[in-house]
Amino acid sequence: MFMHNKKLQYTVRVAEPNPVLGTLMLEQFGGPDGELAAAMRYFTQGLAEDDPGRKDLLIDIATEELSHLEIIGSIVAMLCKGAKGKMAEGSMAEADLYAEINSGGISHTESILFGGGPALVNSSGVPFSGFYVDSRGEPTVDLRSNIAAEARAKIVYERLINITDDVGVRDALTFLMTREVAHQKSFEKALYSIENNFPPGKLPGMPEYASLYVNTSQGEGDAEGPWNSGDEWDRMDDIAGSIPVDGGDGLATVALKGRELKDNKAAAKRTQSDPSANPTTGADLGAGPGAGQTKAIPLDH
């Protein structure tokens, strides 16, 4: 069960209201790499986890991320507090209020729809989606997703810090950013505490394709590196000459029988195109007499 202590994990001291900055901060409140996504990612994994160590780790970090949601939400609330009062009381001249809420980002929606409170949207107003949480129920997969999610959250905080000169906001953001680093380290330890965690999951692959590099993009700029060359790799450069790689006919086929076969033939016949026709079309009707756009033009280069 969750409990709440009215103190924040980290003090939030905002110098002065700035609703535009506040709406940018929503990126980490209701955005894809934000604290709610993080909390729910670990919480959903923790609920279904049986390994005692990982279960404890996941719920510990989920609970801390909820506390971070509280911090970033409090930053938003403080930055938007001035706007909230003005919208509620409507005490400014309309034109001034109009100018103020149009000064950047989605601060207008924050004001008009959400009344200056923190909302579960990102900095463009896109609502939080449950699919931001990519838990798949297999720890050798989920821990890698967690590592990546912490890395994404770290870089977004870095960018938010870069645009803020409010010392108190920078301080709290730097704390939050640092905790993502600590969490990434925990998830890395947890991943490598599972023996034979690669490839993830259980089924082995086909050995002949597990170390093959397919050089599908060619031309000036083709490059080599440890990711496609050297002893660990087979390499395929002649694509057209090698496909299908299984030695078959490279087609997709299915065996239809009876009614299915008959219906498919009937549908094909009903909708068949006549390659020898040169029909007048709606475009021809629409272009009017003598319209050049529907006629070919010699291509000389």
Added chain:
Amino acid sequence: MFMHNKKLQYTVRVAEPNPVLGTLMLEQFGGPDGELAAAMRYFTQGLAEDDPGRKDLLIDIATEELSHLEIIGSIVAMLCKGAKGKMAEGSMAEADLYAEINSGGISHTESILFGGGPALVNSSGVPFSGFYVDSRGEPTVDLRSNIAAEARAKIVYERLINITDDVGVRDALTFLMTREVAHQKSFEKALYSIENNFPPGKLPGMPEYASLYVNTSQGEGDAEGPWNSGDEWDRMDDIAGSIPVDGGDGLATVALKGRELKDNKAAAKRTQSDPSANPTTGADLGAGPGAGQTKAIPLDH
């Protein structure tokens, strides 16, 4: 520029139509870990990348993932081909067709809305979202996201293989699954070819919080492991006694002045609650005379 060879990278031999299985396969066509998400993840990263080796790698794999989208889409098309013809021609008795399209999954929507063609949805019918692509424009972050995405795609293929006894479908799925393993290996090599890739990004964190483990969830089941204990970790077990960790007052504050202060006070006054009132409420009105639900009941356990 992209070009296309009419042969598939891997031959698709489907034994017989099965629209329910076909709709489950949509998970890897238009789902969050599917081939379009993969192709677009690497393509968007490649377009903005300047490092010549990584750019080449990203476009190579993006192009191969488009070819895998073609394979999985062809599997769907073959599995649903019988249903497509039946819907188009309406030749079965209505009740039979009704029974057939209700036999599982979203095969009914596949039939009714999409007419049996592959659609950009997952196996529940959720449309593909551009936010499945989590490219963030920083290679030390994006490569970790790519590693995680390949791991997720691998496990989903594994599960699809587990439910299929069509030999040709299993064969093609196993090929696709194996290629995710190879791609993960390439992205791992690319990540570790960047020196000092951890922490991701550029800004350093606050050292005092970068190795701190906060034990927020306590009780029977509290556990230790390399992710929260040992020389690499500081540990905080007494949460209530330690917060806020910065030594401040643990509150969120902002300095309001002038009209903003005045408006906030006016709004607070207008909407203040009276803690000493015990008002009759809508629930009281609705519960009717003598309704027990709005009264307290002794709690004895």
Added chain:
Amino acid sequence: MFMHNKKLQYTVRVAEPNPVLGTLMLEQFGGPDGELAAAMRYFTQGLAEDDPGRKDLLIDIATEELSHLEIIGSIVAMLCKGAKGKMAEGSMAEADLYAEINSGGISHTESILFGGGPALVNSSGVPFSGFYVDSRGEPTVDLRSNIAAEARAKIVYERLINITDDVGVRDALTFLMTREVAHQKSFEKALYSIENNFPPGKLPGMPEYASLYVNTSQGEGDAEGPWNSGDEWDRMDDIAGSIPVDGGDGLATVALKGRELKDNKAAAKRTQSDPSANPTTGADLGAGPGAGQTKAIPLDH
């Protein structure tokens, strides 16, 4: 700051696994009236609230709703635990596994994509949306939304109880349902502790339209009740004869000048339709010679 106790608020005893029932329970985990939506509704309001009593109330209930999210998520995890193991190990014959995951609801997606863990989707697989949280930053509005949300959650629990014969699941669901009733009562008390909470917000309306009932739908079935008749209501039955109600011309107009006027005229001229034409159309081309569908047919009834 949030903290977590490893005991649940209410014990969850599931008799036996049932992944189909588990996926139906997702309605209250990641659905629009589910516990995450509830927790976030009160949490976002609490963060921005200044009234001390309401702020305390909102965070109290938000925290309890997170604990309810843990309960319903645990129910899902227990119900799906059998499916989780089978998918992970792939130990059943493929055809059996295929049959099992197609037995109802979105249990297939729960298995294939989420691996049997609780996911932030509803019972149809629709991902949780941040717009389920309809906090608007004005307590006379938000408290009414909270009352309505609790009522919706109550009825959805009621329906889930109606379809379950697992005694332990019914017991836990009934606890959760009852708590919604208690929460509704708290929010009712909080609403009516604000003096003059109706109309919500600050601006008065136009008195002449605030008690007017417009009888827009007419015919057999037109009815009267306290919502449209009696001393408290003015009534408008002759719609066509009364509009526009402001006595104007009933048109929408704007004054365009200069370039704007000129551009609009040019665009209108470029795209004007010729009402006297009877052009041959694409449908005419497509219908083929003698096709009856494009011609009128006498309408005799």
Added chain:
Amino acid sequence: MFMHNKKLQYTVRVAEPNPVLGTLMLEQFGGPDGELAAAMRYFTQGLAEDDPGRKDLLIDIATEELSHLEIIGSIVAMLCKGAKGKMAEGSMAEADLYAEINSGGISHTESILFGGGPALVNSSGVPFSGFYVDSRGEPTVDLRSNIAAEARAKIVYERLINITDDVGVRDALTFLMTREVAHQKSFEKALYSIENNFPPGKLPGMPEYASLYVNTSQGEGDAEGPWNSGDEWDRMDDIAGSIPVDGGDGLATVALKGRELKDNKAAAKRTQSDPSANPTTGADLGAGPGAGQTKAIPLDH
């Protein structure tokens, strides 16, 4: 059946074009509290309603809300009419047009994608969602949702009025705002015309939890009021000492048997973490030799 009279219910006189203001107005056209959401909320309820009085009421108001959609849409169309012509004819210098469409809100998308016509999006460009309509098919629930929805719509109109100094726009918006007040009153009457409408729905709750207040958030700021104290309430302050409230073990359990038990054990074994390991991790590899970020630092405060 619906019919349409070409006069508006209320005359719309817009002083001059202002596409930025026009896009803000979209909040009530295609936003969550907008007129389409309102119309569809009542329409879907009305279609399924059997009570003759409520059915008539719901269709009456649904039809009026469609007429309000027409009014707010006409306001948008008039405000954006200048932009529409300019985009269509491209007659301004590109740089001037670029500056104009970037002057606030999503007026650029309104211009580029929608060509200056009213679009089913909110003021941030978020598309209308069918889930804005929260009809649940139970009148004691739905009428509360309707009351809350009218309150939300009222406050959003209030805010739009506060930012507008165009007299004609303010006038029409005030009419629309007033009608929400009248509709709320009708729905209140309809709710309380149902005897015993609280608790909503049919099933009774567990009496011992229906009047219990759980004080989950504690610390400075803990408060009392009629929503959590007094004769109508039981109160729980010692959370840790009281859970689980049912007197059980506070765990989530399910009985697994046979293959399910075996598979779960196998999966657990395959993915078990070794708490005594201290593995080298990807973060260690990435941090490079001597990198301080992966090491602990004394925590002195």
Added chain:
Amino acid sequence: MFMHNKKLQYTVRVAEPNPVLGTLMLEQFGGPDGELAAAMRYFTQGLAEDDPGRKDLLIDIATEELSHLEIIGSIVAMLCKGAKGKMAEGSMAEADLYAEINSGGISHTESILFGGGPALVNSSGVPFSGFYVDSRGEPTVDLRSNIAAEARAKIVYERLINITDDVGVRDALTFLMTREVAHQKSFEKALYSIENNFPPGKLPGMPEYASLYVNTSQGEGDAEGPWNSGDEWDRMDDIAGSIPVDGGDGLATVALKGRELKDNKAAAKRTQSDPSANPTTGADLGAGPGAGQTKAIPLDH
């Protein structure tokens, strides 16, 4: 202004309840080609239209589509009426109710979340989206979108008819399907009543590319027809030898200066990959000693 007559445009006689069929019908209530999408497509165009004939046409058909929304919604309501009562009263044994609501489609969500009323979702439960309405504010474009939308709606009705043996449902669906044909004809007439409607919009294209066919997909199956061959077309078969078609270098370039140039160089240096390294990776760590999956295997086919 809209008004409503309590009679339907077409009588709906449903033989007996069938909630599964009812949920399939939602495809045309809240789905992408459904009646709400249609009504809103024409309504949004009509509001912004200045041409008197087209404006009248658009509002006429929008109003009729709302009346069709009423018909299809009534079909859903009748088909689900039995389920509605059962869910509301919970009078069946739980197991029977469970079995009944799991009999197909999303009828469980229809029952649990929506209580058997018509909901703004498609037959898979995907909520209606404002982006189903693709009005662009240019009649030569919008009329083509309308023609296509009517064609899509027609085919979806055709498929719904094919799966229904309830005579009254088939009859009403056939009426609705027929009206789409009539509407398509009206929009065709309106399109071709605009002179020179092709190409749509105002700007001419580059003549040398307006009749060029680029044969990007080659191999067995390459075909010719009036869409790519003959006097009206130029054709490009040698792609690699012809690109870029403008005769430039085929690269994407931008001129960076000053700080921008410096920052890009710094970022490139910080994240540069070392193509000559062969780093140990996380996959190597995870694969364990001697793991074959990370090593190359001779590729013999």
Added chain:
Amino acid sequence: MFMHNKKLQYTVRVAEPNPVLGTLMLEQFGGPDGELAAAMRYFTQGLAEDDPGRKDLLIDIATEELSHLEIIGSIVAMLCKGAKGKMAEGSMAEADLYAEINSGGISHTESILFGGGPALVNSSGVPFSGFYVDSRGEPTVDLRSNIAAEARAKIVYERLINITDDVGVRDALTFLMTREVAHQKSFEKALYSIENNFPPGKLPGMPEYASLYVNTSQGEGDAEGPWNSGDEWDRMDDIAGSIPVDGGDGLATVALKGRELKDNKAAAKRTQSDPSANPTTGADLGAGPGAGQTKAIPLDH
């Protein structure tokens, strides 16, 4: 299988960075009429198509659209390249960076979340949706959708050209716009190469309703044209006197029996409204003593 040549189909020469313009260009990268939507529309149709000519055409154009996605994505990448470096290195003063990213559109989200790379969103930040792809599996329908989609893409490019004075960007956009014209022509030819393509699909309609125009919107502005008048049309002007058109009772009915009938009666009784009551309501409680808003006011106009 897809392959890639490192040269673009058309050279992209961007004069200087402009992140605001870059984000507007996203409309054609990840927006509803953008190149990914186009590529996937034709690709999904092509995979399921059996007609050899159309299959070839669809894959040819799908592949070219992917190449156009590469061009528009490269334009975005070049326009945002300066912003990317600044965000990555954080070398500007925070206030300057803040000002720069707030200069228009969603360039802040592009910077903060996506780091200046091309993202699968539209110009308002709305994520790409799989439902932008409206393939329905019937060529007489899909080809009409393709024609409309090309028309929409053409007009959006036109508008982007109108706001850009960067010569290189205009040049590349004009190329892309022109290709949409060429593609529309191909799809027109393909449509009219199918004999009897109207009405689309297979089922005939009811002849008496296929040429009927229902004049649902009446009043000043009622107009005639070839779309509603003349020999090809029947016309219905007296709506109220003509409905239901089938001559029935205009009601929606279903036969309920047994338990279903009983349950519906019970639910109706439980929730019946009392039209003769005049209950005190929550609004009455909230309005306080003497509040005028809940009383009627004489309506004099």
